[in-house]
Amino acid sequence: MSAPLILVVENNRSDQQVFNHLLDKYDYRPQIVSSAEAALEVVKQTRFAVILLSLNLPDMDGYTCAKAIKEIDLELTSQTPIIGIADQAPDEEQSKAVGIHLNDYLVKPISPEALRKILLRHAYEPRRPNLKTLIPLSIEDATIPPSFED
Numbered sequence: 001m002s003a004p005l006i007l008v009v010e011n012n013r014s015d016q017q018v019f020n021h022l023l024d025k026y027d028y029r030p031q032i033v034s035s036a037e038a039a040l041e042v043v044k045q046t047r048f049a050v051i052l053l054s055l056n057l058p059d060m061d062g063y064t065c066a067k068a069i070k071e072i073d074l075e076l077t078s079q080t081p082i083i084g085i086a087d088q089a090p091d092e093e094q095s096k097a098v099g100i101h102l103n104d105y106l107v108k109p110i111s112p113e114a115l116r117k118i119l120l121r122h123a124y125e126p127r128r129p130n131l132k133t134l135i136p137l138s139i140e141d142a143t144i145p146p147s148f149e150d
Helices: 013-025 034-047 062-076 092-100 112-122
Strands: 007-008 031-033 050-054 082-085 104-107
Touching: 007 013, 007 034, 013 031, 013 112, 031 034, 034 050, 034 062, 050 062, 050 112, 062 082, 104 112
Parallel strands: 007 031, 007 050, 050 082, 082 104
Antiparallel strands: none
């Protein structure tokens, strides 16, 4: 059985590398795009276990993108969990959107343990190795390997 596919919608190259590294450590296959427009195109063609969506994209705000993804999901009769990636904790208005368009959110900088818990909550598959059995990553595991650094 192949590893579940996770869409990462993030325009920051460093954050893309962090997600790529951590998702690989947790035995997921990341597909990374840099814009909302690219995300909307790929969701029409591919099913994902989870979508990690930056809320600060240059071409469209993340809440609008999440709403558009939910509309595509309705057409495809799927319900992909969308996890917002925020630079800071959402304010009251944004918190309402979390319940409507987003299933959950993470705040940068992303902690490996917070990501593990989100994946456990939204991408758990009983027939696959369980994220609960993974030992939380150490700080050394959370650092980007030298090959990823610019």
